[in-house]
Each structure stands twice: as structure tokens, then as C-alpha cells.
């Protein structure tokens with residue numbers, strides 16, 4: 094595949110852009126692959142990429158029932174940070190954040206990583222205590238964060254009202270090297286790199302059954318016929334329960350819709366990401382100028398991949414207290430994605446009761462930030478049978494009561 098470069102852009106400008114190739118191929122499925130990954134979201138594609146890059150395993154197919162990146166990967170609010178509480182979480186999220194820093198160069202695809210800084214506001218005494226504790230834990234883990242006071246918050250985000258009527262801003266946990274990236278580009282960049290290694294990305298190919306023999310996975314049934322494999326990675330976010338059901342076991346996961354919305358584009362007014370977890374809303378400004386706004390999950394399990402009016406009202410009402418300027422904004426679009434939430438708000442990266450079958454799910458409302466680290470870890474687990482990054486996130490933790498409680502770090506969302 095031809096490399097993207099300033100020279101290539103200049104060359105194509107002179108020949109009317111006729112020389113660009115398709116970013117990834119769309120081949121017919123083969124009868125059998127060494128590895129099949131189900132789900133062409135960020136996590137599935139990253140797993141395939143690191144299988145090839147780190148372990149030389151390239152006889153791989155990534156099967157996607159819709160279009161690649163059309164699930165939560167293309168629907169999120171793109172927040173990337175790594176200031177989680179528990180050591181195992183900090184390790185995998187910080188690995189991911191570190192990989193994001195150079196991902197554009199690694200993939201030769203501009204993913205528009207913008208380390209603009211993320212702050213999580215403390216608006217109750219409980220949050221002050223929680224975030225101070227997280228900042229101390231991060232210091233021990235080697236994750237650079239700091240707890241800042243309200244004046245520094247105001248200095249970094251002048252549009253904030255720190256004397257809010259119900260919840261004044263008491264401080265914040267601030268991670269300066271956290272930020273955002275263009276979510277579609279992350280999926281497209283990994284897909285292009287996988288295709289370049291000879292892997293097959295097969296869209297419009299829904300997995301409808303999992304074939305096994307003597308307790309070992311042998312392949313999948315799909316809407317495009319049966320396809321054999323030696324190893325299977327299931328990376329389907331909110332649909333993980335269905336795939337586990339096909340294989341004959343259950344996952345401790347709930348699927349709920351999480352919604353987001355964007356405003357009309359306005360002039361630059363906020364150059365960091367702010368999350369206000371007490372009032373349940375978070376906001377950043379996109380490169381186009383739209384305010385990107387997210388709220389909490391629906392209060393009941395569902396598979397509704399769309400927005401709902403009451404959410405606009407609840408989320409915007411909450412944000413208006415902290416950002417009075419929001420009251421004058423017109424909202425443009427809203428949407429939803431089906432997220433996969435575990436009881437301890439931590440992911441599952443694990444072997445399963447079916448030999449050769451692995452799952453990567455449970456990222457819930459906050460898995461975009463983890464894509465490179467999660468792909469790295471799952472690829473290692475699938476190739477070698479163990480990975481230091483994924484060890485704590487096995488399914489066995491639910492039998493053993495060894496939870497990785499991230500309800501403070503991942504309480505609202507992201």
C-alpha cells in the first residue's frame with residue numbers, strides 16, 4: 094500500500110487525485126483462517142493489527158455485521174485519559190494513552206490525537222475525596238495527574254461558573270496529556286494497516302453461530318457461510334451477551350444505550366475536555382467548533398442505537414448550571430450506542446469456557462480511550478496464552494469476588 098505523505102498529497106494534487114488507492118480491500122471470505130475476530134470496531138481492529146505487528150500472525154479475518162467503525166467506535170465523544178484508580182486499570186489505560194501519542198505515525202494515518210488535557214470536576218466533598226485519592230494512586234502508578242483547586246479550573250476554562258447554584262466547583266483532577274482523537278480515523282487507520290498486512294476485513298458479514306468440536310472452537314456460521322478458524326476473538330461490545338449465548342455460556346454484562354449530542358459550531362471557547370460527573374454531563378469542542386456533549390446511560394437495559402428527547406433536556410439542564418453559555422446554544426444532532434457494562438465498571442479480556450475462544454468486552458461507557466492498549470493485550474493473550482496487561486481482567490474475577498472497582502473513575506462515563 095502506498096504511504097501517505099506530504100509528497101503524496103502534492104503529487105495527487107497535480108493529477109486530480111486519481112492515484113489514491115482504496116484504504117482497505119473487501120475480499121471474499123476464505124474457507125479458514127488462523128484467527129477470526131468478530132467485530133470491526135476499534136478494539137477488534139486493534140487486536141488484529143497487533144496480532145500481525147507484534148506476533149506475525151496475519152492469516153486473520155475481521156468479520157463485521159455492519160460497516161467497520163459503525164458501532165460505538167464511531168459514536169463516542171472521543172475522550173482519552175488514563176487516570177483510573179486501580180493499578181490494573183491504570184496500566185492498560187496508560188499503555189493505550191501512550192500508544193495514542195504516536196499512533197498516527199505508527200499507522201501512517203492521521204488520527205488527529207489532541208492531548209489538550211482532561212479535567213474531571215469535583216462538585217461534592219465525596220468527589221473531592223475520591224479524586225484526591227485517585228491523584229495519589231496515579232502518582233504511585235506513574236500516571237501524571239494532579240488535583241487542582243477552583244481558581245486553576247477557572248483559569249483553564251474561563252467559561253465555567255465555579256459558584257454554581259447547586260454544585261460549586263471545589264476542584265478537579267487534571268490530566269494534561271489526556272485529550273481526544275478522531276474516532277473514525279482510529280478505526281480506518283487500523284483497518285488500512287490490517288489490510289496492508291494481508292488480513293481480510295469482511296463487512297456485512299454477521300456471525301450467527303459458533304462451531305465447536307470437543308469443547309474447542311472450530312469456526313463460525315455467518316450470513317456469508319461457515320468460516321473455519323483455530324482461534325476466535327469476540328469483540329462486539331453491547332452484543333457480547335448474544336455471542337456468548339451462541340457459544341453456550343453467559344457473561345456478567347448488561348447492555349444499555351448511551352447517548353451524546355452536538356451543538357451548532359461556534360467560535361473557539363474551550364480548549365480542554367471537562368467532565369462534570371455530579372451533574373452528569375461532559376463537554377469538549379470539536380475541531381469544527383461544535384460543542385460535543387455527553388450524559389449518562391439509560392436507566393434500563395436496551396438495544397436502542399438512537400437518541401431520546403428526554404436525554405437532551407436532562408443533559409443540557411445539568412450542564413447549564415456549570416456552563417451558563419450552553420443555554421444560548423442550538424443543538425444539532427444526537428445519537429446513541431449500545432454499551433456493555435460490568436458490575437465493577439471494568440472490562441473483560443479473557444479466555445472463555447470454550448477452548449480457543451476469547452472475549453474482549455465490558456468497556457461500557459469508556460472504551461474508546463483503551464483501544465490501542467486493549468488490542469495490544471488481547472493480541473498477546475491470543476498469541477501466547479497470557480498477557481500482563483489482561484491478567485487482572487479475566488472472567489474468573491467474578492467467580493472469585495476479585496472485582497476491579499472503578500465506579501469513581503468510570504462512574505458517569507468516560
Ligand SMILES: Cc1cc2nc3c(=O)[nH]c(=O)nc-3n(C[C@H](O)[C@H](O)[C@H](O)COP(=O)(O)OP(=O)(O)OC[C@H]3O[C@@H](n4cnc5c(N)ncnc54)[C@H](O)[C@@H]3O)c2cc1C
Nearest residue numbers: 132134135136158164165166169170172300430460461462
Ligand atoms: C455516546 C457514546 C459516547 C462515548 N464516549 C466515550 C468517550 O468519550 N471516551 C471513551 O473512552 N469511550 C467512550 N464511549 C465508549 C466507547 O465508544 C466504547 O467503549 C468503544 O468504542 C467500544 O469499542 P468496540 O470496538 O469494543 O465496540 P464497537 O465499536 O461497538 O464494535 C463492535 C462491532 O461488533 C459488531 N458486531 C456486533 N455483533 C456482531 C455479529 N454478530 N457479527 C459481526 N459483527 C458484530 C458491531 O456491528 C460493531 O461494529 C462512548 C460510547 C458511546 C455510545
